[in-house]
Amino acid sequence: MTTPLTAFWAVFAREIRGAVRSRTYLLLALALTLVVFGLAGAGNGPSAGYVPTVVDVLLVVEVIVPAVAFAVGYRAITDDAVRGTLDVLATYPLPPWAYVLGVYAGRAVALLSVVLVPLLILGVAVAVTAGPATTVFATHRGVDSPLLFVRFLALTAGFALTTLAMAIAISALADSRRRAILLALVGLLVVAVGADVTVFQAVAGGLVDADLGTFLGVSPASAYRGLVFETVLYVAFSERTGFVSVPVAVVGLLAWSLASLLVATLSVRSRRA
């Protein structure tokens, strides 16, 4: 008996099989490893501890993660549309939501492997090169800890999943590979700078009656950056950083993810009669 869940697993398994065979993902992981180790080495972070290492790589990770997420996802559904596979799949008992979630989940496994493995290796490098103060678990401000690095990894994973959902939405909206590339570039610009600039302009221009720390949570990149500041780098500050409202940032990332997957699902459904 076929259920939407078994159909989801079929799509998921197809994506995983494709990811395992792709050398592109391996190259992306290698490139990311070189970048984060280069940055951390230049800043001397690994020998200083987890928090200094996060400081060294945060700015670049904030840009590279969306770039990798868009690279992994921008053609995920477009390719199926261009090949006519979406038409064929429409004749199967495969609801659009199960298809979109299967594609998303499969690509998410690939993306998280590409992003987290280099950062995990970096964390191991910190563990073996940093001083003894980094091996304790932090219970109060000012103490470095592996737990803080794990938080950084978790937040980076969340940010990666959000930007992947946006890439999947773009891939569902694009009806050709060329348009997918153009939309992906626009999406990447929006995530990297566009959303932040819009938030700043809206607050500075008085268009929004909210404090900047709250409204920044609406921008995915600011939400991620703010959460890293509030939950990882806070040990380096004597007072609350106040960079972003944690609940707003969490809800913001979730909202971007869910809205993007909804857009993707509706787009796939609209292609059917």
Add this chain to the structure above:
Amino acid sequence: MTDGEPYLRATGVDRTFGDVTALADVSVAIPGGSVVALIGPNGSGKTTLLRVLAGLLAPTDGDVTYEGPSATRPLGYLPQEPAFRPGYTTAETAAFYARLVDDDPTELLDRVGLGNVPDRRVEALSGGMTRLLGIAQALAGEPPVLALDEPASGLDPVMSQRVFDILESLAADGHAVVVTSHDLPLVERSADRIVILDRGSVVAADAPAALRDRTGGPLHETFTRLVEVDDAVSVRTGATR
């Protein structure tokens, strides 16, 4: 439900794209246990009608109803140019589609004669083998209705004949097969009923023998008499309706 009764029925179907009328008041029935061929000049609306019948395109007006037996997957579809995700073998590709409907991928490949190349990558398949894999995909879940868009297009005579032999055997098994084609000799030999489209309308629909009797010659003569073959693109717009 017995063979011979319609599994799929289109009634008064119109389909427009902007001011272009692709289909105008088309009514056809696709009975179980038979091959129905849609023929006509390029742009006459064959593919549009097939996509409407397959539920991939909503009619602007009119209805398409499925009246066949209850099934997990009522209709299987083969696009005009089937393409599969590169990097996968024929067995893996068949397994993906089979898993969606709990079918046996090995049996699907055997049914279309691809059982001996399970490990060949899809990008290494010939055009004919790619179409056979597409037919295997269309058969997944044993759908009562099969909608195939030019399954023999671009194939050599032997492979074309093989494809139509498969269609005939599927109809013999009780499937309702609707197919578009430009290969009139094969259609004449294999189809139980032929629907001739011109400018989005049905200009004739009958058994091959009955259509031949209209001119006393081969189907080609009937076809050229019924349609305006001089039209390079025989669609009609609001201005020509």
